[in-house]
Amino acid sequence: xxxxQLCDLSGLVAxxxxxxxxxxxxxxxxxxxxxxxxxxxxxxxxxxxxxxxATASMIRALxxxxxxxxxxxxxxxxxxxxxxxxxxxxxxxxxxVNKAEHHSRAYRPDQIPTAEWQRSVAVNVHAPxxxxxxxxxxxRRRKFGRIINVxxxxxIRASVLHGTPYVATKEALYGFTRHLATxxxxxxxxxxxxxxxxxxxxxxAALWPDERIxxxxxxxxxxxxxxxxxxxxxxxxxxxxxxxxLTGAAIPIDGAVSIVxxxxxxxxxxxx
Amino acid sequence: MVEERWLEGMIAxxxxxxxxxxxxxxxxxxxxLARRGARIAVNDISEEFAMATxxxxxxxxxxxxxVVGDVSDPxxxxxxxxxxxxxxxxxxxxVNNAAISGxxxxxxRLSNEIWHHQLAVDLDGPFxxxxxxxxxxxxxxxxxxxxxxxxxxxxxGFVGGVTYTTAKTGLLGLTRQxxYxxxxxxxxxxxxxxxxxxxxxVLRLRPDWVQGEGPHRAIHPEEExxxxxxxxxxxxxxxxSGAAIPVDRGVSNGIGDFAELKRRSGKDTGD
Numbered sequence: 001x002x003x004x005q006l007c008d009l010s011g012l013v014a015x016x017x018x019x020x021x022x023x024x025x026x027x028x029x030x031x032x033x034x035x036x037x038x039x040x041x042x043x044x045x046x047x048x049x050x051x052x053x054a055t056a057s058m059i060r061a062l063x064x065x066x067x068x069x070x071x072x073x074x075x076x077x078x079x080x081x082x083x084x085x086x087x088x089x090x091x092x093x094x095x096x097v098n099k100a101e102h103h104s105r106a107y108r109p110d111q112i113p114t115a116e117w118q119r120s121v122a123v124n125v126h127a128p129x130x131x132x133x134x135x136x137x138x139x140r141r142r143k144f145g146r147i148i149n150v151x152x153x154x155x156i157r158a159s160v161l162h163g164t165p166y167v168a169t170k171e172a173l174y175g176f177t178r179h180l181a182t183x184x185x186x187x188x189x190x191x192x193x194x195x196x197x198x199x200x201x202x203x204x205a206a207l208w209p210d211e212r213i214x215x216x217x218x219x220x221x222x223x224x225x226x227x228x229x230x231x232x233x234x235x236x237x238x239x240x241x242x243x244x245x246l247t248g249a250a251i252p253i254d255g256a257v258s259i260v261x262x263x264x265x266x267x268x269x270x271x272x
Numbered sequence: 273m274v275e276e277r278w279l280e281g282m283i284a285x286x287x288x289x290x291x292x293x294x295x296x297x298x299x300x301x302x303x304x305l306a307r308r309g310a311r312i313a314v315n316d317i318s319e320e321f322a323m324a325t326x327x328x329x330x331x332x333x334x335x336x337x338x339v340v341g342d343v344s345d346p347x348x349x350x351x352x353x354x355x356x357x358x359x360x361x362x363x364x365x366x367v368n369n370a371a372i373s374g375x376x377x378x379x380x381r382l383s384n385e386i387w388h389h390q391l392a393v394d395l396d397g398p399f400x401x402x403x404x405x406x407x408x409x410x411x412x413x414x415x416x417x418x419x420x421x422x423x424x425x426x427x428x429g430f431v432g433g434v435t436y437t438t439a440k441t442g443l444l445g446l447t448r449q450x451x452y453x454x455x456x457x458x459x460x461x462x463x464x465x466x467x468x469x470x471x472x473x474v475l476r477l478r479p480d481w482v483q484g485e486g487p488h489r490a491i492h493p494e495e496e497x498x499x500x501x502x503x504x505x506x507x508x509x510x511x512x513s514g515a516a517i518p519v520d521r522g523v524s525n526g527i528g529d530f531a532e533l534k535r536r537s538g539k540d541t542g543d
Contacts, residue, residue: 076384109450110406114346117399121391125438129379129387136380140542155445158452158514164399167449168442172395175425175441179434182530183378183542267456 007240010039013090014239015083017073017131018100020046022054026203027150027196028099029055030228031235036064038236040095043069043086073100074122079130087138094142095239096135098128098173099150104165108271112164120165125172132176132191136184145189146239149177153195153258155250160263160270174250181248190247192238197254200225219262222255277309278506283360285353287343287401288370290316292324296471297420298369299325300493301501306334308502310365313339313356343370343397344389353404362412365505366405368398368443369420376433378542387435394439398446402461406454415459416505419447420497421516423467423524430467430537431474440465444516451514460513462504466491467520480536488523 014035019028019042028046036042036059044059044066046052052068059066069085071078086093102123104116132147139145154162155171174193181191198216205213217224234253237243252258284305289298289312298316306312306329314329314336316322322338329336339355341348356363371394376386398419409415422429422440429436444463451461470490491497497519504512518524534541 108410109453110403110410112399112403114400117396121396125391125395125442126387129382129434129438130384133379133382140380154449158449164446164449164453168395168399168446171445171448172438172442176434176438178441179428179437180379182428183434186543265452265456270453 006242007236008039009035009095009236009239012040012094012239013043013086013092014040014095014097015043015045015086015093015135016097016099017045017127019044020048020051020055021203022058024202024206025055026201027199027228027231029058030201031097031099031232032066033059034229034232034236035095035239036066037062040239041065041090043067043089045069045071045073045082045100047072073127073131074119076130079127080134083131083134083138092142093135093138094144095146095148096131097148097150097235098131100127101150104163105272106161106163106270109164117165120169124166124169125176128173128176132180136189139189140184140187143188145184145187146243147180147189147191148235148238149173149191149193151193151195151250153197153252153254155193155195156252157258160265177250178248185247188244190238190244192247193250194231194234194238195250195252195254195258196226196231197252197257198225199228199231201228220255220257221260224255226253226255275307279305279502280309282310282364282505283313283356283362284310284365284367284505285313285315285339285356285363285405286367286369287315287397289314290318290321290325292328294472295325296473297466297469297493297497298367301367301369301498302336303328303332304494304498304502305365305505306332306336311360312336313360315339315341315343315352315370317342343401344392346400349397349400350404353401353408357408363405363408364414365416365418366401367418367420367501368401370397371420373429373432373436375431375537375539376435378540379434380542381540382434390435391439394436395442395446398443402446402450406459409459410454410457413458415454415457417450417459417461418501418504419443419461419463421447421463421465423465423518423520425463425465425516427524427528430533431539433539447516448514455513458510460504460510462512462514463516464497464500465516465518465520466497467524469493469497488521491519491521
């Protein structure tokens, strides 16, 4: 079989959280688009209707199927309703991509505001639980499901950007991935975490000055940032029927930056 | 025989360390740290629990106080650390041991209440306590934080469900990032990942979980787990930080056995 015939997601329904922003969006928007290009019907979630619609419109402009479904996934009722909406609109849910995340700032650990910790836990850990719980109820009836949790290399390394709430919650998400994988494997459902490193999304390109992006490239063995499409391609593979025996994994996709040593903390310039 | 007291002059707060004779890892750790010379603040959720271990330590001729409170409440966490410093003048060692485990439903049947409560104690608690302790450790340029994680942090819990695995794994991230950030202040942060810990209450409920005296015998809370904690808190032990150390006699290195897990734990594996 030619490689091109693999990873056909035709007939599958995907929900991608934190996928808004369209052409100016982050990694979630790219994942939603590439899943649609692989044949999936896509529910695009983000906090605001405008953000979610931007990506849904972008996908529909390609002649593909997408619908905006705004919600705050950190709210358990809204998360449940979101999955219900996907099933009402598309008849089922096959693929859940937990991408919505809260980036805490790099506060010194004794100065982290309680609200910053709690929002990180709510978005990065509670939300994937609420959504997976709801999705698994539908997936196990049909003996098929793919849950992909977008963690970060912070799950296996320290972070220079985001501080303790982000690192602790992104690693907790990996623990959630592992445990859920063991419970649902018998029902044909796989659960994996991907750990992207530095990914140059349109959203990030707009936020960061060029010289800051340029400074990062030499720190990465691949000497460049990843593209959103490269990350999305891994999601497509994990979402495909062919990937049925790959589960409970945490896969770094980072140009080898999590392997290479170095990266000492700069004591004078490490906290906000 | 006089035991070496390398923690002489140090103040240690151990969470979830109550119940004395009937206690688990926390009580064992508190007793061991006391034997090594530290003065101990014993935390638990009730005065009765905390005092049981305090009495044991006082019988050893060592100094101990009870600090009662709920680690999952950020205000309680701040208050308890403040109490320790008000009484002893400083805090050198924090052992985040308090945690909830136990059999819970599979993910699709798990209630919000169980999920939130257990994650709050097992993951938020260590954060709130560490944050409170670091407010004293950073200015004094010395501190030792030891987080009691679990082998569930690299596999899944043998007893606990998804919340336990999630929280204990997140605790490794908490350990790594704080270790990375506070090394510059002379503070180390490490995690231990015990499995098969000898716990009198668990033993009564399920004697089949922890059996025998052979090479696979249970880990002793005071003589083994507590000794490792005391060792990591040695004033010269500055080189190990951000580590996640299995405490399991190496027996957990094998691949798993799902059928055995179901048979022995009786836990809800989503069937």
